Amino acid sequence: xxxxxxxxxxxxxxxxxxxxxxxxxxxxxxxxxxxxxxxxxxxxxxxxxxxxxxxxxxxxxxxxxxxxxxxxxxxxxxxxxxxxxxxxxxxxxxxxxxxxxxxxxxxxxxxxxxxxxxxxxxxxxxxxxxxxxxxxxxxxxxxxxxxxxxxxxxxxxxxxxxxxxxxxxxxxxxxxxxxxxxxxxxxxxxxxxxxxxxxxxxxxxxxxxxxxxxxxxxxxxxxxxxxxxxxxxxxxxxxxxxxxxxxxxxxxxxxxxxxx
Numbered sequence: 272x273x274x275x276x277x278x279x280x281x282x283x284x285x286x287x288x289x290x291x292x293x294x295x296x297x298x299x300x301x302x303x304x305x306x307x308x309x310x311x312x313x314x315x316x317x318x319x320x321x322x323x324x325x326x327x328x329x330x331x332x333x334x335x336x337x338x339x340x341x342x343x344x345x346x347x348x349x350x351x352x353x354x355x356x357x358x359x360x361x362x363x364x365x366x367x368x369x370x371x372x373x374x375x376x377x378x379x380x381x382x383x384x385x386x387x388x389x390x391x392x393x394x395x396x397x398x399x400x401x402x403x404x405x406x407x408x409x410x411x412x413x414x415x416x417x418x419x420x421x422x423x424x425x426x427x428x429x430x431x432x433x434x435x436x437x438x439x440x441x442x443x444x445x446x447x448x449x450x451x452x453x454x455x456x457x458x459x460x461x462x463x464x465x466x467x468x469x470x471x472x473x474x475x476x477x478x479x480x481x482x483x484x485x486x487x488x489x490x491x492x493x494x495x496x497x498x499x500x501x502x503x504x505x506x507x508x509x510x511x512x513x514x515x516x517x518x519x520x521x522x523x524x525x526x527x528x529x530x531x
Contacts, residue, residue, distance in 0.1 A: 282307075282422070288429060289421040289436070294502060295345030297420050301516045306423040308523040309495060311437055312479045312487045316408040316415035319475030320346065321394050322354045323379075323402040324386040331358025331405055338366045340375065340384035345502060346415055348509045350388045353414070354406040391472045392464065407475070413498055426523065433526045441481055441528060481528045488524035495522045 272278050275296055282290045283305055292300075297307055328334065331354060341347040355362060368384050375393045378384050379402070386405065389397070398404070408415050419440075421433060447454040455466035462469060479487060487494045499518040506512040 282420070285422075288425045289419060289433070291417060291419055293346060294416045294418055294499060295349075295506060295511070297418060297521075298345075298499065298503060298506060298512065298516050298518075301518075301521075302512050302514060307420040307521070308423050308426055309418045309420055309488065309521055310426075310433055310523050310526050311419035311440065312484050312495065313417040313419055313440070315413060315417075315477040315479060316390075317412065317475060317477040318407045318409040319394070319472070320350050320388070320390045320408040320415055321404050322350060322386060322388050322406040323394070323397050324405045326401055326403070328386060328405065331355075331360065334358060334386055334405070335360060335364050336366070337385040338368050338383070340368045340370045340378050340387040340389075342372055342375075342388065343369050345506050345509070345511050347388050348511065349411070349414055349502070349505060350406070350408065352505065352509075353411045354388075357406060357410065391475075394475075395468065395472065409475075413494065414502075416495075416498065418495075421523075423520075430526070437526050438528060444478055444480065447478075482530045484527050485524060485530055488522040488527070491519070493522050493524075 272281065275292070278287075278290050278292065279296055279300055281287045283300060283303070291313060297309065301307055322339075324334070328337065334355075339351065341351050351367070352362075355365070368378070370378050370384075375387060375389045376396060379387055379397055387393075387397070387402075419436075421429070426433070451470060452466065455469045459466045459469045464472070496518055499521055503512060503516050503518065507515065
């Protein structure tokens with residue numbers, strides 16, 4: 272599908288039973304009444320999400336009074352809040368410019384912003400021009416997560432299909448790790464990039480294996496439940512959630528491959 276909003280709409284309408292979402296998109300759907308289960312941690316941002324700045328802005332403290340472009344949503348809010356904390360700045364000491372993803376590149380080129388919270392492919396394009404990284408998601412490990420969700424009322428009905436899907440995911444992940452050149456050559460056309468660029472972009476993304484997924488998803492106080500609870504608080508503070516979301520039963524590890 273062409274956008275995250277299309278995916279969310281399809282899940283909400285019942286057109287699809289499962290979907291790849293960011294954790295904040297999952298929480299937004301749950302606030303609106305959708306009961307979802309996370310069955311897989313697909314990837315964790317480890318430098319892929321960045322705060323870029325123009326020449327002359329040497330450090331985070333230099334953002335004082337500057338225009339910072341950021342996408343509406345929890346990922347952008349999380350990145351900006353973390354960067355401001357690291358720079359010992361408050362939110363009212365910068366001028367936040369709200370942008371959609373497709374506006375990032377044009378906003379930079381037109382001089383609308385002095386700094387920008389963004390990700391690939393805009394990240395690479397601007398780094399090749401006049402931008403440099405002030406802050407990235409490697410400094411907030413485990414906070415920006417992509418997940419596979421299934422509608423809770425259909426988990427039992429599609430047990431075998433979910434297991435097959437997860438087995439395919441980990442098989443492809445293993446192939447990427449063991450045959451990166453061939454895997455990237457196969458993947459690059461779908462992502463409209465080159466194999467070399469794809470491998471470079473993947474350096475900013477951590478792909479949890481089956482064992483790490485167990486650590487993320489197992490237990491009442493699993494890593495996922497803890498991260499989701501913290502994200503709920505941030506989203507409420509930023510008025511991205513209007514009410515508290517119960518994440519107690521969000522994780523479902525029963526479809527993961529058995530790890531010796």
